[in-house]
Amino acid sequence: MSFPPALRLGVNIDHVATIRNARGGRHPDPLRAALMAAEAGADGITAHLREDRRHISDEDIAKLAREIDRPLNLEMAATEEMLRIALQAKPHAVCLVPERREERTTEGGLDASGQHNHLAPFIRALREADIRVSLFIEANPVQLDAAKALGAQVVELHTGAYCEAAAHGQIQERDAALARIVAAAGRAAALGLEVHAGHGLSYDTVQPIAAIGQIVELNIGHFIIGEAIFTGLKPAIEQMRRLMDEARAGVT
C-alpha cells in the first residue's frame, strides 16, 4: 500500500436542506447539490437525518440512496427509528453520532465507552446488513479502544474543538487539539480502524488535518455550503479539494 493513502472528500449537504426548509418548498434540492458535488470532485455524500428533521428529510435519504453514484454516508443517532430507516435505505456507511434536540449541531463525540451496551446491537445490525459502521468520537484513546471493542470498522475524529479554537485565535488550545487528533489517528490506524475526520473544517483549518497520513476521509459541510453562496458550489468544493491535495502532497 502506498503511504499516505488517498484522502477522500465527503461533502455534507445538510445545509442545502436547511435553506430549502426555511421556506418549506422544494428549492434548493439536496439531491441536485449532491449530483453537482460529485461532478466537482466529491468522493462521497454525507447527510445527517436528525430526529427533529430540521434539515434532511426521510424522502431526501431515499432519493440520495437511489440516485447518487457516490457512496452515501448516513449520519444518525443510535435509535430504533433511525436503524429502521438505515436498513431500508442501505447506505454505504452509517456514522453514529450523539444527538440532543436542543443542540445547534453535533456538539461532542459519541460516548462509545459509556454507551457500549446501548450501541452494540445497533452496530451488529448495521454490519449484518453490510453497512460500514463509523463512530463519531472525540480524539481520545478510551473512545478509540471502545470503538474497536464494539466492532466499528471506522472512527470519525471530531475536529470541532480544533476548529473552534482556531476560529477564536486560541493558538495553544488549537495546537493541543490538533496534537490529540494526530495521536488518535495513529492509535486508530494501529488498532486497524479506518480513520475519518470532520466537523467545522474550513479553508483555514483543513490543511493540518489533511496532512495527517492515517486519515483517509474528511466530511465537510457547513463551510462549503456557506462559501457556495459567494462562489458557487462547484468552485467551493474544488477549492477545498485543492487545499486537501496540496496538504496531502507534502506528507511523506
Ligand code: PXP
Ligand atoms: N461529521 C459529522 C459526524 C457531523 O455530524 C458533521 C455535521 O453534521 C460533519 C462531519 C460536518 O460538519 P460541518 O458541517 O461543520 O462541516
